[in-house]
Amino acid sequence: MIKAKVEILLIDDSESINEMNSYFFRQILHDVEIITAKNGKEGLAILENPDRLKLPDLVFCDLKMPVFDGYEFLNYINSKEFTFKDELKVVLLTTSMNQDDKERIREFSFVSNYMIKPLSMKLVNHIVSTHLINRT
């Protein structure tokens, strides 16, 4: 059972993908706040906003994006500059089926899933039941 309001951060340079994924989460989670960012830099600005009281429950991040890509985002989270690494759960959502990418992300302990686009209602259900059910 999902006991509290869920907050999800979606990071993708495609507005339409963010829209579609937001739609899927809203269909499944009734009390959900979706925040979107169009690159890793915007995503980090949201996470490090001093007015923010807690981290999002889940972060979805694309790998290939302009300005600040998925790896730059992950590397920053992994660095000493970001102090909440252990409290963050990141799901990578990418078109890359490259084995090197899959291997490379293993160094990031906070990455819980590596998923190939597109997201579907079935996958969203799986993610919700894996990461959000029974959380307090």
Next chain:
Amino acid sequence: MSNHFNNPRLNSDELRQLIPVFMSEIKEDFTKLEVALLAGEYEFCLEILHKIKGSALSFGITVLVDKTQDLRGFIHTGEYDCALNERLKLRFLIQELSEELKKIT
């Protein structure tokens, strides 16, 4: 519902709601792509094509995924004249998708 927008993950109402955002984004991206292609900024072209491909994949528009792949292939192999021709096919396809959108919304 048209064939191009026939996405098994979304019903008709959902498509009507989400497809306009997609089309608006694709048109904007395609304009950037044409400018970059004519200016010879091929790395930027590849970035835009990657983005278009991701969106098209998410909306299940496989014909658009294929066209972006073709164009990426020509850029990768340095066949820039072919890339310029292929971009016209992509333009027609986007016009076609846009016409279909008018019918379903």
